[in-house]
Amino acid sequence: MHTLFVVGIGPGGAEFMTEQARSAMEKADVLCGYTVYIDLVAPLFPGKETYTTPMKQEIERCRWALETAQKGKDVAFICSGDAGVYGMAGLLLQLAPRYPEVDIQVVAGVTAALSGGAVLGAPLGHDFCVISLSDLLTPWEVIEKRLRCAAWGDFCVCLYNPSSRKRAGYLQKACQILMKEGKSPETVCGWVRHIGREGQCAKVLSLQELEKEQLDMFTTVFIGSSSTQAINGRMVTPRGYEQKCAW
Amino acid sequence: MHTLFVVGIGPGGAEFMTEQARSAMEKADVLCGYTVYIDLVAPLFPGKETYTTPMKQEIERCRWALETAQKGKDVAFICSGDAGVYGMAGLLLQLAPRYPEVDIQVVAGVTAALSGGAVLGAPLGHDFCVISLSDLLTPWEVIEKRLRCAAWGDFCVCLYNPSSRKRAGYLQKACQILMKEGKSPETVCGWVRHIGREGQCAKVLSLQELEKEQLDMFTTVFIGSSSTQAINGRMVTPRGYEQKCAW
Numbered sequence: 001m002h003t004l005f006v007v008g009i010g011p012g013g014a015e016f017m018t019e020q021a022r023s024a025m026e027k028a029d030v031l032c033g034y035t036v037y038i039d040l041v042a043p044l045f046p047g048k049e050t051y052t053t054p055m056k057q058e059i060e061r062c063r064w065a066l067e068t069a070q071k072g073k074d075v076a077f078i079c080s081g082d083a084g085v086y087g088m089a090g091l092l093l094q095l096a097p098r099y100p101e102v103d104i105q106v107v108a109g110v111t112a113a114l115s116g117g118a119v120l121g122a123p124l125g126h127d128f129c130v131i132s133l134s135d136l137l138t139p140w141e142v143i144e145k146r147l148r149c150a151a152w153g154d155f156c157v158c159l160y161n162p163s164s165r166k167r168a169g170y171l172q173k174a175c176q177i178l179m180k181e182g183k184s185p186e187t188v189c190g191w192v193r194h195i196g197r198e199g200q201c202a203k204v205l206s207l208q209e210l211e212k213e214q215l216d217m218f219t220t221v222f223i224g225s226s227s228t229q230a231i232n233g234r235m236v237t238p239r240g241y242e243q244k245c246a247w
Numbered sequence: 248m249h250t251l252f253v254v255g256i257g258p259g260g261a262e263f264m265t266e267q268a269r270s271a272m273e274k275a276d277v278l279c280g281y282t283v284y285i286d287l288v289a290p291l292f293p294g295k296e297t298y299t300t301p302m303k304q305e306i307e308r309c310r311w312a313l314e315t316a317q318k319g320k321d322v323a324f325i326c327s328g329d330a331g332v333y334g335m336a337g338l339l340l341q342l343a344p345r346y347p348e349v350d351i352q353v354v355a356g357v358t359a360a361l362s363g364g365a366v367l368g369a370p371l372g373h374d375f376c377v378i379s380l381s382d383l384l385t386p387w388e389v390i391e392k393r394l395r396c397a398a399w400g401d402f403c404v405c406l407y408n409p410s411s412r413k414r415a416g417y418l419q420k421a422c423q424i425l426m427k428e429g430k431s432p433e434t435v436c437g438w439v440r441h442i443g444r445e446g447q448c449a450k451v452l453s454l455q456e457l458e459k460e461q462l463d464m465f466t467t468v469f470i471g472s473s474s475t476q477a478i479n480g481r482m483v484t485p486r487g488y489e490q491k492c493a494w
Contacts (some may be wrong), residue, residue: 008361010265016356020262058488065286085366086486090372093483094476108365109263110355114255117331118353125337126385129376129402138373142401142455145372151402153393155376164260229341236340239333240384 003027004069004102005076006092008083008109011196012040016110024107025076032065033078041078062091067104081109081213086132086160113158116192116220119202121234123190123222128237129155133170134165147174151181156228156237159221162191162243163214171221176221183207187222191215204235250274252323253315253339259287263357271354272323279312280325288325291477292437308494310336315464316349321396329358333379333407344442358382363439363467368377368481370383370469375411375484380410380417398428403475405470409438410461418468425470430454437482438462439469451482471492 005024010016020111022044027033028050031038038052039153051068053061059147062077069075077085080193089106096104117124149159157178162171179185185208192202193215205213215221252271257263269291272278272372278285284300298315304455308322318323326334336353344350364371376397380390397404402424409418425433432455439449440463452460454470462468474486 008365009294015267015270016265016355018257018263018265023262061472072433082361082364085371085375087369087372089365090369090483090485091488092477093368094482094485094489097479106264106365108357108361109359113333113356114329116356117329118336119354121340121353122331122334122337124332124377125334125452127376127390128332129374129379129397129400130371131374137491143374146400146402149396149402150376152399153376153396154389155393155396157306189416231340232344234340237335238341242341243339243356244306244384 001101001103002069003073003074004065004092004104005107006079006083006104007076008079008087008090009037009041009109009111010081011112011115014078016115016196018109021109022109027074029073029074030068031076031078031216032061037040037078037080054110058088058091062088063097065096066092066099066102070099074116079109082109083107085111085130112160112195112220116195117222119192119195119200120190120204120222121236123224123228123235123237124154124156124158124238125237126225128158130160132160133167133174134161135167144177147177148181150177154225156225157223159223161217162219162221164217168212171213171215172211175207179207184226188191188228188230188235190222191219193219195220204230204233248321248348248350249316249459250321251312251325251351252340252354253334253336254323254328254354255326255328255334255350255414256284257328257357258359258362259327260443263362263443264443265356266420268354268356274321274324276320277315278323278325279287279308284325284327289295293418304339305335309342311430313342313349313448314345317346320454326356329356330354332358332377348489358478359442359467360491361408363442364469366439366442366447367437367451367469370471370482370484371403371405371485372484373403373406373472375403377405378405381412393426395428398425398430401472402404404470408464409466409468411464418460418462419458426454430470431473435477435482437476438466442467451477451480457485
C-alpha cells in the first residue's frame with residue numbers, strides 16, 4: 001500500500017505552507033504537479049525526484065501519479081492554494097477506484113480566499129461564497145445563476161479566475177449581474193494580485209469601480225456584503241459584535 | 248509602532264499551522280486569545296507571556312490586545328482556523344482606528360471548511376458557500392435566506408456552528424430548508440467532528456440522513472451540490488474534468 005499525498009501548498013512561499021504539507025513532501029519519493037508549482041517547492045527538497053506536466057494536462061498528470069503510487073512509490077501531488085478547492089483532490093479521488101492499492105491522503109492548504117483575504121483585512125468575516133468565473137469546465141449559465149443567488153443572499157463573494165486572455169470581460173459581466181440582482185454599486189470590494197509572491201499588490205474599491213478594472217488570472221477578487229466596510233484602507237466584513245454591546 | 252498579529256492557527260495541532268503563523272507567535276511578546284486556543288499553542292513557546300479570557304468576551308479581549316500593542320508590546324492574537332473567517336481580524340480592524348500606533352497584520356490559517364474537507368475527501372471541489380448557523384450575532388431570517396439562496400444556486404455548502412445547547416434543532420431546520428428549496432434528499436453530505444484533534448471522526452451520508460443527526464458545536468457539516476458523489480467512502484465534488492475527455 002503506497003500513499004498519494006494531495007498537498008495544498010498555499011499561495012507559494014514556504015512560509016505559507018503547513019508543517020503537514022512540508023512533511024508530506026519530505027516523505028514522498030517524488031513530487032508531481034504543474035510546472036509552475038513544482039518550481040516553487042522543488043528547491044525546498046534538493047535532489048528529490050520531480051515530474052511535471054504543462055497546464056491543461058490534469059487528467060494525464062493524475063493518472064501518472066496514481067500509476068506511480070500503484071507501482072510502489074509515495075507521491076506528493078502539489079496543488080497551489082488548497083488541495084480540494086478547485087484543486088486536484090477531487091479528480092484523483094474520482095480516478096482512485098481504478099487504483100485500489102493507493103491510499104490517498106488529502107493535505108489542506110491556505111486557499112486564495114484566505115491568503116488574499118488576509119492581505120485585504122477581513123473581507124470574508126461573515127457568510128461567503130466562492131465562485132470561479134472560468135467557463136472551461138462549467139457552463140456560463142451555471143456561473144451566472146450562482147452570481148445571482150450570491151447577490152440575493154447578500155453574501156460576501158470571492159471570485160477565482162476573474163479573467164484570462166480568452167475570457168476578457170467576464171469580471172465586468174459578473175459585476176453587472178451582481179448589481180442588477182441587488183448589490184449596491186457602492187459595495188466595498190477588493191482585489192489582490194500575486195498573493196504572497198514578488199510584486200504582490202492589492203486595492204480596495206467600490207463595485208462600480210471594480211467593473212472598470214482590467215484584472216488578470218493571477219488576481220483574486222472580493223465583493224462585500226451590504227455590511228462590508230472600508231476601514232483605514234482595509235476591507236472588513238463585520239461579524240456583528242458591535243451590535244451586542246456599547247461600542 | 249508595534250504589531251498586532253491576528254493569527255489563524257488552523258484546527259489546533261502544530262502540524263496544521265503555517266510557518267508564517269508560527270513565526271508571528273515567536274516574534275510576539277505575548278499570546279492572547281480564548282483559553283482553549285491558548286492552551287493549544289502555549290506549549291510550543293515555553294515561557295512566553297499569555298493572556299486569556301473566557302468565551303463571549305471577544306470585545307474585551309480585542310481591546311486588551313490593541314491597548315497592549317499601543318503601549319509597546321508585539322501581540323499575537325490567536326484564532327482557531329483562519330484569522331478572518333468568523334475570526335477576530337474583522338473586530339480588531341473595526342476597533343483599530345482608535346489605536347493609531349498599532350500595525351495590524353493578518354495571518355491566514357486553514358479554516359474548518361478546508362481542514363474538514365480534506366478529511367472527507369474533496370467536498371468543496373467546485374463553487375461553494377460557507378454559512379454559520381449561529382444566530383447569536385445574525386438574525387435567523389438572514390441565515391434562512393442564505394440557505395435558500397445556496398440551494399437555488401446548487402452550491403456546495405459548508406455549515407459552521409451547526410448547533411449548541413441553546414440552538415438544538417437548527418441543523419434540522421437548515422436541512423429542511425435546503426430540501427424544500429431544491430436540494431435532493433439524496434444529496435451527498437458529510438460531517439467531521441474534532442477536526443485534526445484527538446477523537447476526530449467523520450461520516451458521509453445523505454441529506455435526509457443528515458437531517459436526523461444530533462451534532463454538536465465541535466462539528467463542521469458539508470452538503471454537496473447536485474454533482475457531489477460518494478466514492479470509496481469519500482465525499483467528492485467534481486470540478487468537471489470528466490466531461491472533457493475520454494474517461
